[in-house]
Amino acid sequence: MPRTVILGVIGSDAHVVGITILEQALEAAGFDVVNLGVQTSQPEFVAGAQDHGADAVLVSSLYGHAEQDTRGFHHRLTQAGLGDVTTYIGGNLAVGQDDFAETRETFREMGFDRVFDAETEPEEAIAALQQDLEIPLTETDAEEPARATL
Amino acid sequence: MPRTVILGVIGSDAHVVGITILEQALEAAGFDVVNLGVQTSQPEFVAGAQDHGADAVLVSSLYGHAEQDTRGFHHRLTQAGLGDVTTYIGGNLAVGQDDFAETRETFREMGFDRVFDAETEPEEAIAALQQDLEIPLTETDAEEPARATL
Amino acid sequence: MTRDKRLPESELQRIASDLRDDWPTAEAVEFTEAVEYHGTLPAEKRFAEVLETADRPLLQPRAGVPRLRDQIELLEGLRTEGGADLLPTTIDSYTRDNEYAKAQEGLEEARETGEDTLNGFPAVNHGVDGCRELIESVGAPVEVRHGTPDARLLAMITFAGGFQSFEGGPISYNIPYTKRRDLAQTIEQWQFVDRLAGLYTEFGVTINREPFGPLTGTLVPPCIAIAVMVVEGLLSATQGVKSLTLGYGQVGTLVQDVAALRALQSLGDEYLPDDVTVTTVFHEWMGGFPPDEARANGVIGLGGATAAIAKPDKVITKSPQEFRGVPTMEANAAGLRTTRQLIDMLLEQDVQIDGIDAEQEFIERSTRALLDTILERGEGDVARGTIRAFETGEFDVPFAPSESAAGQVLPARDDDGRVRILEFGDLALPDEIREIHRTKLDTRAETEGREPSFKMVADDVDAISEGRLIGRPDGSNPAPSGGDD
Amino acid sequence: MTRDKRLPESELQRIASDLRDDWPTAEAVEFTEAVEYHGTLPAEKRFAEVLETADRPLLQPRAGVPRLRDQIELLEGLRTEGGADLLPTTIDSYTRDNEYAKAQEGLEEARETGEDTLNGFPAVNHGVDGCRELIESVGAPVEVRHGTPDARLLAMITFAGGFQSFEGGPISYNIPYTKRRDLAQTIEQWQFVDRLAGLYTEFGVTINREPFGPLTGTLVPPCIAIAVMVVEGLLSATQGVKSLTLGYGQVGTLVQDVAALRALQSLGDEYLPDDVTVTTVFHEWMGGFPPDEARANGVIGLGGATAAIAKPDKVITKSPQEFRGVPTMEANAAGLRTTRQLIDMLLEQDVQIDGIDAEQEFIERSTRALLDTILERGEGDVARGTIRAFETGEFDVPFAPSESAAGQVLPARDDDGRVRILEFGDLALPDEIREIHRTKLDTRAETEGREPSFKMVADDVDAISEGRLIGRPDGSNPAPSGGDD
Structure with missing residues (x-):
């Protein structure tokens, strides 16, 4: 059974390239992907997760305002009965040259299960999902995806 | 009657491009030119001026040691009975970003009739020679030189 | 319903009058007086005239700071120290x-604190007088560059303020810039801008208009970019x-870039x-730059060389500080001079490259296939056809954030580095053209020993910033880490 | 009399033994031990092997400072921060x-005061051990670059010291560098250097030799440069x-540079x-550089683009600080990275330019005309023929300070920027070839509305440093003054 993953760029951020490539990678790896696109608000994420029975919500942020944009996000999810959904966040999460370990800690405390920097390859996120959602390897890509899977 | 001009790069300086072009320009302007080339010593300048009955001696220096290389030059010329010969010096006459007015003064005091910086066009030196050697304009180039004059 | 019809005078007046309520500086806009004002500008500040009579590619940087004095100083610096022929705001x-x-x-914060809290020049707020002071204080024509989907008030004020060139358009300043702007509405808003420019033109003041060609700036296939420009x-x-x-x-691919510029002129x-x-x-390259000024200069160098061979009328330059965002005036001027040196060394050379004609064809x-479909969908009306073709995905822009675009097209480089289409979605390209794209990408895939897939796209998006053109998987030719890393 | 004959072993020994008296460090040179030492060097430090097996143009900067530690640090900086593939000393x-x-x-002054009073690395004084420490401390092969007419002792010591590449030759390190060195004598001195390199080679240690191609670095017509290289x-x-x-x-002319590099390989x-x-x-361009780093980067950019299209085995890079003399390590590394970026963006592109074949031919x-004359004058002996052809002016190098060269040749650019010959002197080029040069320069003269004359030469010599390729008289396209001026 394919797992459903919700993707989106939060806030008023319009960076679209990374999430487009991530969408392709997740689909190729056998996930059902719902890409909410850029400039997605917290309520839109929650509604998307509810409507599609999401197993995981992946939040992207590249313009440096991730902390403000995700404040209260997990509270909202819990209220909507989605407290168990796996949540990741990735991108340029802080303005300036902060220590990433510190940034990771901040977002872990906010409730995100995993925190990735902007250099993360899609493969890394996929491997993490496979582990966190306890997906047997046979269920997803054992091989290089062919064009047909795109 | 064409006037004779002696050219050379003084000292151990091997910059040849400028003097080659100056030679061509002077010839095109109707002068008899004796180009002693690069790495020419003071005695060679004096001998050249004597042998060819020079009206003017043009000394070039581009490697920053002009002051050392020309010390005593006019004394040598006078001793050889060439005290009247017109002498010019041009090039990068001092190391670093000195004030050129000061540099000019230094070389004027050493006896050079005119002092030029490295940006000087051949035409300027030619005009100066025409004036200093009192050459009527008809004697030299009133017109653009044809290839045949090279 | 949105139609490609000239906006009637009455409608233009009505909209203009509505817009006057949007911000107080609109009060000062008076068309007849503005036309007279333009008449006082010397020939060297008439944008269209300078651009259209130039005998070599003119250079223009990007630049905008909030305060008027700073903007004047910045532009004059770029002109005198960078040699910019045309200036931006x-x-x-x-x-x-x-x-x-x-x-x-x-x-106001910028004025009080001296710090720039805005990322550009707020021309509406500076108003007609502020704009005119800018135009009068700099020694070259100035263009408004912005990214505003609804630029009607901005156009009213800047045209009255003496600007004679205005970037943007309903697709190029909507689809790549924003998520939820309705395309039909944006087209109508730009009809106002264009009609205003047209009216000035009829009164003897030619306003140059410049659709924004790079779109999303990320591996846009030339046919898509050019179709948007023509529309x-x-x-x-x-x-x-x-x-x-x-x-x-x-x-970044010499043959394709030269061919595309020629096709752009020819189809235009x-x-x-x-x-x-x-x-x-x-x-010059609008994608990711190397995080290293020396390598960035290499990217700019290739841009200059391409411009020298293709000979466009204008070149928008990049700076070696591109990767860190807004460049200093000095870095911006350096990008101009590097470009100028390359152009002036190459411009007089006769460089005819094989394969340009075929690529252009x-x-x-x-x-043409895209434009034909658009005109068909609109039953001859380009506005209507554009809206419909975007709805169906027959017209699409890769990596567009807009909900008005299907966003199904994925580009990738072929084995020669030229941008081809990997995923077409419903893009209105016939099978024989699609087949050529597929074959080219298959050849690359074979070279790399992998299937054509989104991984190529991902690798290509990062390649230039990592020091190469094509995102090869083997990690060969790795870039040495720069001193600025 | 000087002849192109292999130096007998006995003669080699005699000269080597004489040279030992020139400086004490020569004592340490022992051929057999040196061959063994070279055998201990890892594959990545074997110059010829690295160069000859590379799959893309390798980059090499110029660099030399007096003290050993500083030289090691400088070279390692250029390798790690500049990405230099091959290193110089x-x-x-x-x-x-x-x-x-x-x-x-x-x-010694440098060691005591910490100031560099020498403009390079005195390898003879550092001796065999110093050289070996250098070779062992840096992670790439190292070449000796110098400009020494009589480089016999330098070769003895540096070969024994682990260097496997040595620049220069009897013409290329004499005629452009000095006034009064006798050419015949210089040829004999380089026969020693080459024989020593040959002997190492016979013992399994390939010493790469590199004649200095740019000669006087000032508008040298390709046929003259290539003839010197072949000789x-x-x-x-x-x-x-x-x-x-x-x-x-x-x-600086793309077509001529690519054609010349192909002709060089082909005739070689x-x-x-x-x-x-x-x-x-x-x-990369050896003439005058613009006094402005941004423009200098443009010149370097054109060099990188040319290299990417011509694909030589190696590129010697320039730095943006060229105009002020010896660059900092950082500027030198920047020149390497700018060049690398351009090469890596262009290398995989198929760029076939029209007219290269014709220019190469x-x-x-x-x-061939020059080489035929040289061989004729030497009655088949290239050494003798070279000496005689230089005496008669049938072989000549423009702007050469040497009294061994007639110095009658004057080059100028044609209307396309290619270097042609304005004054031939007695250069052994047949009338039909001279006629082509004349016609090309007449075309330029017509464009410029002046006669072909030395003024073109003078204008061309300065043109690139002034921001253009061809020294047009009208002063059009003037360079804006740079921020670094």
């Missing part, structure tokens, strides 16, 4: 969202615009009415 | 004049050299014995 992003009150706040050109021409500069963003001349003067602008054939 | 100018005592004084290659090959890198200095392969591996090196025809 880049507008802040609050203005782009029509948030003039926020822009005002930012401007926006047609929409502008309908409103009376007579001076159009069509744009194209460098993809063909599709647009005879009384419109079509010029072209080449944008392929680009033109593909662009 | 540039020798100081006292050593070039064989003034080892003065070099020693300079070295020096032949002289080296006679002495047993098996790895030859022939050089060429960029003139043809004229040199089959068992000699011929590679090529392209020197013209260059080859001209070069």
